[in-house]
Amino acid sequence: MANNWLHSSPYAPLPPHAVVGGYDSDGSPIYVGRSFHEGDCLPTKVIPSKRSAFISWAGVEHSKSHYELLLGESYTWQPCFGANIPPNAISAGKTSSGEPLYVGRGHYANSLTVGKVQPSHGCLYIPFQGGEIKLEKYEILVYGGGAVDPSGASGSAPLIDFEDYKWVHSSAYSNIPPNAVVGGNDFDGDMIYVGRSFHHGDMLVIKIIPAKRLAFASWRGEEIPKDHFEILCGRNLVWRHCYNHMIPDNAVVCGTTSLDQPVYIGRGHYEGSLTVGRVSKVHRALFIPFKGVERRLETYEILVEEKNTAGWKVELASTDPLPPPPPMTPEKVCPYPSEKSPYPYPYPEIKPPMPMPTPVDPPPPYTLVPPSMPMATPAVSYQPPSYPPPTNASTSLGFSPAYTYVPPSYSAPPVVIPASTYNPSPYEKWVSVSGNYLPAGAVHAGHDCDMSTIYVCRAFHNGDLLPGKFVTGHNSAYISYEGQEMKMQNYEILVGEHYIWVPAINGYAPGAVEAGRTATGEVLYVGRAHYSGTLTCGKIHRSHGCLYIPFGGCEIAIRGNYEILVKRNAYYSGQGMIY
Numbered sequence: 001m002a003n004n005w006l007h008s009s010p011y012a013p014l015p016p017h018a019v020v021g022g023y024d025s026d027g028s029p030i031y032v033g034r035s036f037h038e039g040d041c042l043p044t045k046v047i048p049s050k051r052s053a054f055i056s057w058a059g060v061e062h063s064k065s066h067y068e069l070l071l072g073e074s075y076t077w078q079p080c081f082g083a084n085i086p087p088n089a090i091s092a093g094k095t096s097s098g099e100p101l102y103v104g105r106g107h108y109a110n111s112l113t114v115g116k117v118q119p120s121h122g123c124l125y126i127p128f129q130g131g132e133i134k135l136e137k138y139e140i141l142v143y144g145g146g147a148v149d150p151s152g153a154s155g156s157a158p159l160i161d162f163e164d165y166k167w168v169h170s171s172a173y174s175n176i177p178p179n180a181v182v183g184g185n186d187f188d189g190d191m192i193y194v195g196r197s198f199h200h201g202d203m204l205v206i207k208i209i210p211a212k213r214l215a216f217a218s219w220r221g222e223e224i225p226k227d228h229f230e231i232l233c234g235r236n237l238v239w240r241h242c243y244n245h246m247i248p249d250n251a252v253v254c255g256t257t258s259l260d261q262p263v264y265i266g267r268g269h270y271e272g273s274l275t276v277g278r279v280s281k282v283h284r285a286l287f288i289p290f291k292g293v294e295r296r297l298e299t300y301e302i303l304v305e306e307k308n309t310a311g312w313k314v315e316l317a318s319t320d321p322l323p324p325p326p327p328m329t330p331e332k333v334c335p336y337p338s339e340k341s342p343y344p345y346p347y348p349e350i351k352p353p354m355p356m357p358t359p360v361d362p363p364p365p366y367t368l369v370p371p372s373m374p375m376a377t378p379a380v381s382y383q384p385p386s387y388p389p390p391t392n393a394s395t396s397l398g399f400s401p402a403y404t405y406v407p408p409s410y411s412a413p414p415v416v417i418p419a420s421t422y423n424p425s426p427y428e429k430w431v432s433v434s435g436n437y438l439p440a441g442a443v444h445a446g447h448d449c450d451m452s453t454i455y456v457c458r459a460f461h462n463g464d465l466l467p468g469k470f471v472t473g474h475n476s477a478y479i480s481y482e483g484q485e486m487k488m489q490n491y492e493i494l495v496g497e498h499y500i501w502v503p504a505i506n507g508y509a510p511g512a513v514e515a516g517r518t519a520t521g522e523v524l525y526v527g528r529a530h531y532s533g534t535l536t537c538g539k540i541h542r543s544h545g546c547l548y549i550p551f552g553g554c555e556i557a558i559r560g561n562y563e564i565l566v567k568r569n570a571y572y573s574g575q576g577m578i579y
Contacts (some may be wrong), residue, residue, distance in 0.1 A: 022112030024047060056115060070090070082122045273480065419551055454471055459479050
């Protein structure tokens with residue numbers, strides 16, 4: 001199987017289907033990469049949220065500005081024992097001496113870090129806080145699942161215990177417990193973990209995003225925020241594709257609904273994310289929470305439990321001798337045809353054709369009819385047109401003036417524009433709103449202090465069209481203006497599904513959404529940033545070099561580390577990554 005490696009850098013956008021490797025000590029997601037160093041091609045831990053990538057070499061952690069990201073699906077992590085490398089393990093490269101290096105990961109200092117597996121050393125090396133850490137217990141990246149036969153492991157290397165999974169109580173502001181199950185990644189690359197929580201008598205699967213301090217469940221078409229939940233922990237759980245909506249017997253049960261129907265855990269790709277949700281056996285689909293609403297997916301993966309015990313072996317083929325082959329049967333020899341054989345002679349007798357009876361009389365012979373002389377058509381006498389008498393004839397002169405000829409009005413011929421030069425203007429849909437109405441498909445921006453969802457809006461004020469925030473918990477829209485937070489009664493909410501948040505560089509990114517303008521004509525963009533436990537959106541004022549957000553009655557200026565709202569296709573086409 002040929003692996004798909006894509007060249008990237010810390011400031012490039014995260015491509016779709018990048019393979020998640022683990023998480024850093026602060027919960028930042030880590031992706032699988034590789035890069036060259038001193039003649040070696042080494043596995044690399046890539047942290048997009050920190051715009052950094054690291055490798056371990058000769059006992060030291062080295063940063064990398066250029067690397068390749070591993071892309072694809074059907075990759076899984078499985079325990080590895082000593083130097084017993086499975087045949088379907090992913091090789092990221094080789095040392096300068098030609099020894100292959102494999103992709104592994106291990107737990108260290110509240111992190112799950114990607115590193116290199118060197119078979120000759122029988123261990124995993126990870127880059128961590130400037131050094132190279134050696135781990136004896138680790139997992140190795142394989143393609144298509146499978147398992148490892150630990151019979152060849154050395155006695156000094158301890159085996160990994162296959163413990164049952166468990167649910168650990170947690171909250172949005174708590175640290176991630178050890179062995180938390182990774183579910184996928186959000187549309188901006190943040191790691192998603194698997195959790196569950198009760199809601200109106202139903203046990204629901206929730207997606208936990210530690211980087212955003214958020215957790216969401218989907219219920220009756222809506223996305224429900226949760227700040228207290230249980231997070232799934234375990235090491236013997238894998239994701240399998242669910243074919244024809246058939247639930248495997250070893251699927252992990254999250255709980256039951258109020259009608260005692262089982263709820264299973266699934267995940268699926270949607271709008272650049274790999275999002276966790278609940279699998280309904282009745283509806284034969286996966287339901288995920290995404291940008292304020294509940295989405296239904298027909299193609300998805302389901303979480304299953306693989307209970308393997310340390311020391312199990314694959315059943316070997318029988319060593320009994322093969323049975324003797326059956327005796328050969330001599331072929332029957334057919335005699336060669338004689339040269340005096342009558343075949344194909346004699347030829348059949350040639351006779352005249354038999355006459356066929358004619359049921360009707362033949363038609364009379366054809367007679368040519370001479371063409372007749374055409375008749376002349378008499379000409380029609382010409383009658384001149386009659387003109388109506390003028391209505392404004394002059395009576396003082398005693399005669400009627402002649403009609404004045406008026407030439408037809410001139411119209412310019414149509415200008416032909418080549419199709420190749422046609423460039424349609426971008427279009428955003430803003431829905432005019434007053435009161436507490438929230439249109440379907442509103443663009444999600446973040447959350448308030450009380451975990452209320454925030455959406456993108458804009459409003460007019462003193463000649464300016466200003467981007468702002470709509471808070472569902474307050475049923476109000478707010479903008480910032482001249483140092484103050486203004487509450488607006490009439491406003492517009494941005495609607496659509498093809499928008500993403502990306503890091504802003506100098507207040508701009510390709511495909512940025514033009515949400516408003518000042519009275520002087522300067523374009524204003526939509527941005528968001530973390531502030532005082534919230535993720536709040538506001539206006540990007542490029543001439544001021546900052547993002548302004550409305551918060552607590554004031555206008556807060558954010559000078560760096562904020563994101564900008566862009567159109568997804570335009571952003572990736574501007575980066576040269578149309579897909």
